[in-house]
Amino acid sequence: MKFRWRFGIIRTAALRRLDREVQAEHALEIKVEDDGDPSLSSLTRVLVSILDENDNDPEFLPLSHFVCPVLEMAKADPNIVLCQVVASDADTGANGDISYSFGPEKGSDLFTVHPKTGAIYAKQKLMAGEAYDFFATDKGIPLDPPVFV
Numbered sequence: 001m002k003f004r005w006r007f008g009i010i011r012t013a014a015l016r017r018l019d020r021e022v023q024a025e026h027a028l029e030i031k032v033e034d035d036g037d038p039s040l041s042s043l044t045r046v047l048v049s050i051l052d053e054n055d056n057d058p059e060f061l062p063l064s065h066f067v068c069p070v071l072e073m074a075k076a077d078p079n080i081v082l083c084q085v086v087a088s089d090a091d092t093g094a095n096g097d098i099s100y101s102f103g104p105e106k107g108s109d110l111f112t113v114h115p116k117t118g119a120i121y122a123k124q125k126l127m128a129g130e131a132y133d134f135f136a137t138d139k140g141i142p143l144d145p146p147v148f149v
């Protein structure tokens with residue numbers, strides 16, 4: 001018996017974008033039928049698995065700022081967690097793997113931030129209060145900005 005294979009090509013519907021963060025998999029049922037009389041047919045299932053693009057920024061908890069009340073310390077203890085910042089990233093793999101660092105304006109002589117946990121430690125003794133910027137960055141490659149023609 002000799003088969004004549006013919007391809008059935010699956011495309012997205014016009015103007016529809018696939019978004020892994022909305023739905024990561026789509027199960028389709030595809031029917032094939034001949035033009036005979038009576039027509040004969042069979043069914044198969046296709047699982048469309050959406051691969052991730054780095055299209056989400058890491059986001060801190062939706063607060064205007066984190067507040068970290070700490071007592072003055074006579075000397076620094078690098079083992080005591082003063083407080084912790086928390087962020088999340090909707091992407092997956094390296095695209096959602098976040099690391100924490102200080103913002104560009106105020107790096108810190110006084111504090112260190114753990115890149116993985118967001119825990120903040122004192123490097124020196126602490127005096128009066130100060131505000132610091134923190135960054136959460138993912139390890140993904142950013143998407144090129146969309147080009148509008």
Ligand SMILES: [Ca+2]
Binds near residue numbers: 019055
């Ligand atoms: Ca998306």
Ligand SMILES: [Ca+2]
Binds near residue numbers: 091092
């Ligand atoms: Ca994504």
Ligand SMILES: [Ca+2]
Binds near residue numbers: 089090140
């Ligand atoms: Ca991301």
